[in-house]
Amino acid sequence: MKSKVISLTNVILKNSFQNMETAKSANENKKSKSMVVLYVFVFIYLAGIMGVFSNGLIKELMAINQEQMFLGLILLAIALFVLIQSIFSAINILYYSKDNEYILPLPIKPSQIVASKTNVLLITEYFIVAIIGLIPLIIYGILTSASVLYYIAMLIVILAFPIIPTLISSLLVLIIMSFAKFTKNRNRFQLIATIFVLIVVLAASFALNNTTATPEELVEMVTKANGLVEMVRHAFPTLGMAINGLTEANIGKQILNLFLLVLTTGVIYFIYILIGQKLYLKGAVGNLSSGKKTKKKLNEEKAFRNSSLTRTYIGKEFKTLIRNPIFFMQCVLPAILFPVLMIVFSFMGIKQEQGGEIADITGMITDKTSIYLGIGILCAIQFFLMFVYISATAISRDGQNAVFMKYIPVPLMKQIDYKVIPNIVMTTFMNIITIIIVQYLFKLPIIYLLLITIAGIVMGILQSYVSIIVDLKKPKLEWSSEYAVVKQNMNLIWPVVLALLNITILIILTIIVGKSLNSYITVGLIIVLYSILTVIVRNYIKNNVEKLFEKIY
Amino acid sequence: MIKIENVSKSYVKGKKSIDNLNLEIKDGEIFGFLGPNGAGKTTTIKMITGILNIDEGDILIDGKSITKNPLEAKKEFGFVPDNPDMFLKLKGIEYLNFLADIYEIPNAERREKIETLTKKFEIYDNLNSEMQSYSHGMRQKIIICGVLLNNPRNWILDEPMTGLDPKSSHDLKEMMREHSKNGNTVFFSTHVLEVAEKLCDRVGIINRGKLVFVGTFEEMKERFKENKSLEDLFLEITENEE
Numbered sequence: 001m002k003s004k005v006i007s008l009t010n011v012i013l014k015n016s017f018q019n020m021e022t023a024k025s026a027n028e029n030k031k032s033k034s035m036v037v038l039y040v041f042v043f044i045y046l047a048g049i050m051g052v053f054s055n056g057l058i059k060e061l062m063a064i065n066q067e068q069m070f071l072g073l074i075l076l077a078i079a080l081f082v083l084i085q086s087i088f089s090a091i092n093i094l095y096y097s098k099d100n101e102y103i104l105p106l107p108i109k110p111s112q113i114v115a116s117k118t119n120v121l122l123i124t125e126y127f128i129v130a131i132i133g134l135i136p137l138i139i140y141g142i143l144t145s146a147s148v149l150y151y152i153a154m155l156i157v158i159l160a161f162p163i164i165p166t167l168i169s170s171l172l173v174l175i176i177m178s179f180a181k182f183t184k185n186r187n188r189f190q191l192i193a194t195i196f197v198l199i200v201v202l203a204a205s206f207a208l209n210n211t212t213a214t215p216e217e218l219v220e221m222v223t224k225a226n227g228l229v230e231m232v233r234h235a236f237p238t239l240g241m242a243i244n245g246l247t248e249a250n251i252g253k254q255i256l257n258l259f260l261l262v263l264t265t266g267v268i269y270f271i272y273i274l275i276g277q278k279l280y281l282k283g284a285v286g287n288l289s290s291g292k293k294t295k296k297k298l299n300e301e302k303a304f305r306n307s308s309l310t311r312t313y314i315g316k317e318f319k320t321l322i323r324n325p326i327f328f329m330q331c332v333l334p335a336i337l338f339p340v341l342m343i344v345f346s347f348m349g350i351k352q353e354q355g356g357e358i359a360d361i362t363g364m365i366t367d368k369t370s371i372y373l374g375i376g377i378l379c380a381i382q383f384f385l386m387f388v389y390i391s392a393t394a395i396s397r398d399g400q401n402a403v404f405m406k407y408i409p410v411p412l413m414k415q416i417d418y419k420v421i422p423n424i425v426m427t428t429f430m431n432i433i434t435i436i437i438v439q440y441l442f443k444l445p446i447i448y449l450l451l452i453t454i455a456g457i458v459m460g461i462l463q464s465y466v467s468i469i470v471d472l473k474k475p476k477l478e479w480s481s482e483y484a485v486v487k488q489n490m491n492l493i494w495p496v497v498l499a500l501l502n503i504t505i506l507i508i509l510t511i512i513v514g515k516s517l518n519s520y521i522t523v524g525l526i527i528v529l530y531s532i533l534t535v536i537v538r539n540y541i542k543n544n545v546e547k548l549f550e551k552i553y
Numbered sequence: 554m555i556k557i558e559n560v561s562k563s564y565v566k567g568k569k570s571i572d573n574l575n576l577e578i579k580d581g582e583i584f585g586f587l588g589p590n591g592a593g594k595t596t597t598i599k600m601i602t603g604i605l606n607i608d609e610g611d612i613l614i615d616g617k618s619i620t621k622n623p624l625e626a627k628k629e630f631g632f633v634p635d636n637p638d639m640f641l642k643l644k645g646i647e648y649l650n651f652l653a654d655i656y657e658i659p660n661a662e663r664r665e666k667i668e669t670l671t672k673k674f675e676i677y678d679n680l681n682s683e684m685q686s687y688s689h690g691m692r693q694k695i696i697i698c699g700v701l702l703n704n705p706r707n708w709i710l711d712e713p714m715t716g717l718d719p720k721s722s723h724d725l726k727e728m729m730r731e732h733s734k735n736g737n738t739v740f741f742s743t744h745v746l747e748v749a750e751k752l753c754d755r756v757g758i759i760n761r762g763k764l765v766f767v768g769t770f771e772e773m774k775e776r777f778k779e780n781k782s783l784e785d786l787f788l789e790i791t792e793n794e795e
Contacts, residue, residue, distance in 0.1 A: 296681040296682060297681060298646060298677075298680050298681045299681075303646050303650075303680070303681075304646075304650070304660060304663050304664035304667060305650070305660065306650070306653065306654055306658070306659065306660050306663060307650075307654055308654070309654055309655060309657075312650065312651050312654040312655075313651075313654075313655075316640070316643065316647075316651050319642060319643060319647065320640065320642045320643065323642040323683070324642050400636055400638075401636075401638070401639045401640065403599075403604045403634070404639065406602070406603055406604045407602040407603055407604055407627060407632050408627060408655055409624050409625075409627035409628045409655070409656075410624075410655060411624060546606070550606065552604075553599055553604050553605045
């Protein structure tokens with residue numbers, strides 16, 4: 001049993017990361033080395049941000065003797081992040097992955113398949129946990145001059161703690177998907193199921209997070225050293241054990257807590273596998289025969305209508321994007337999800353602040369603060385843009401079919417313009433939602449708000465064109481699963497790089513001109529700058545379109 | 554008419570995948586393009602259709618150069634690729650309408666053509682389902698229907714018989730004959746020698762990027778003066794060149 005699970009885990013992992021190995025010739029090798037450098041750079045950049053943030057927060061909390069609250073917050077953040085992230089990954093790895101076609105006929109028990117696939121899921125989750133968890137915890141250790149035991153405990157916690165949130169999401173996916181065989185339209189069911197699970201998990205996380213305390217309790221917590229951490233201790237089942245495992249002064253108690261954490265995780269893993277054995281095949285087997293075989297009659301009146309090339313081409317792009325569950329979840333959903341998450345978070349924030357503080361801030365907005373606010377909004381939008389890669393996968397999503405673009409009598413530049421439109425539409429949508437929330441909170445002057453919206457949209461258009469250049473230069477046309485295009489694709493680092501670059505430019509710009517210019521002119525300047533950049537980038541594509549398409553054949 | 558003039562192509566510097574290819578497929582002709590795996594058949598077809606750039610030489614489709622005037626040249630042919638897994642998330646009718654919009658086919662004509670073609674290939678009843686649910690043969694058929702919508706003068710087909718059931722294969726061959734009878738050109742690659750023998754007016758055999766034979770089957774037999782089977786002749790021609 002064990003060896004089968006380990007070798008299957010190995011195979012699935014290798015198979016999914018194989019596509020990322022680009023080293024072939026010396027030239028390619030050089031390129032892949034520079035990609036590694038880029039990855040390291042982005043990792044350090046993000047880690048740096050986490051480091052600076054942690055350093056500040058821990059020092060603040062130490063000043064009021066509440067530093068353990070930091071551990072509670074970080075672990076809670078890991079739990080929430082892993083819960084949400086692993087829903088997408090779980091449904092993809094367990095059910096949509098094409099390797100199911102080869103794995104299901106093999107003499108392997110469902111529990112072994114579930115175990116292997118969950119292991120793969122966990123290993124990928126650890127990458128994220130390394131960024132949001134490891135660095136802050138190390139900084140905590142340094143600032144509180146912790147002993148070696150803390151670092152050992154930290155490793156155990158980092159390895160064990162993310163397992164239960166992953167299992168909760170996977171379990172929800174397993175349960176929901178086992179109903180798939182009762183539905184007629186499987187694709188739609190899978191989509192609705194994913195969104196449903198997501199909502200359940202989000203609602204649950206908010207419910208957990210929303211621990212209320214009476215003012216008296218609060219005063220008691222704050223006055224007691226490290227009393228504040230009590231607020232979050234019970235927000236997640238194993239959170240208390242993890243915090244105690246890290247901070248308990250008595251070594252015996254510390255080891256006991258760590259032991260309990262590992263034991264609980266182990267027991268839940270075991271129960272999860274048992275349930276997986278019962279449920280997995282119900283959803284997975286039916287999933288192979290996707291697509292409805294029944295014949296639907298044509299509506300002959302409507303079926304043969306002609307429309308303009310622009311409409312039909314863009315329509316095709318949207319249809320292929322929305323009807324494919326993996327593309328929809330990875331490319332479209334984040335653009336809708338992030339603003340919605342923001343709405344929920346901000347409503348919760350308002351509820352907690354009872355509107356008092358926000359109203360105070362609104363009253364205090366001066367021209368200088370509105371510059372910072374405007375730039376802050378644009379930076380936030382840039383952050384969200386990192387996760388919108390409709391353009392960055394526009395060519396690769398077509399796979400070997402991408403050659404179609406080259407033999408139809410439609411100019412290549414026109415097709416590029418059509419292909420970036422879904423990306424522009426989604427980024428614009430995201431912009432508008434973000435702006436609406438900001439307006440609800442801060443009540444900025446309408447014209448200023450309009451300027452910020454335009455700036456955001458122009459930056460979104462630039463991102464759309466830059467991303468498609470990346471995809472044209474290094475298209476990933478040979479893929480066996482859609483998942484490989486949207487997840488195991490090195491190109492997707494470029495939208496992140498571009499967003500980080502834009503954030504840096506925005507900050508530098510504010511520092512340089514923010515002092516001497518007013519907020520309207522500053523944002524106006526950003527619009528002009530990014531419009532010029534967009535025109536330059538689009539012209540570059542236009543002038544080199546034949547060359548850019550060379551790799552597609 | 555398709556005219557290939559002194560065409561060469563290298564993927565790797567110094568190693569020609571297609572070496573000075575010259576070929577003319579006349580109006581009213583069915584031309585079969587044969588050769589072992591990796592000989593350069595698909596590369597040639599990709600250059601004719603504008604998918605691959607040409608290093609040297611030029612290709613003219615009804616007199617229009619695919620390098621100098623690609624958009625006009627692309628209007629002159631219909632291409633059926635070897636892999637029919639295209640736009641699987643679109644419904645059959647959506648795919649055909651998409652192509653009809655690209656080739657600007659007016660409403661009345663489009664309805665009549667789609668109905669005739671898809672009924673002939675027996676896929677009319679499936680038009681309202683996503684192509685994902687089609688079998689390999691059905692996918693092949695709908696792609697062929699898509700190409701025929703525009704009624705291009707030149708048909709270019711890469712391994713068109715693969716995956717077709719006997720009836721559809723027969724129908725397609727009939728349509729190819731009819732198309733050429735009307736003075737149009739059919740250019741297709743195949744591995745099936747019997748198909749080529751029965752269908753083609755002329756064949757070209759390519760091996761290691763070089764055209765090693767062009768002519769009718771009678772000329773092939775004549776040239777070798779042997780009463781061998783087609784398969785033996787093919788093997789002899791391609792092996793002699795190695």
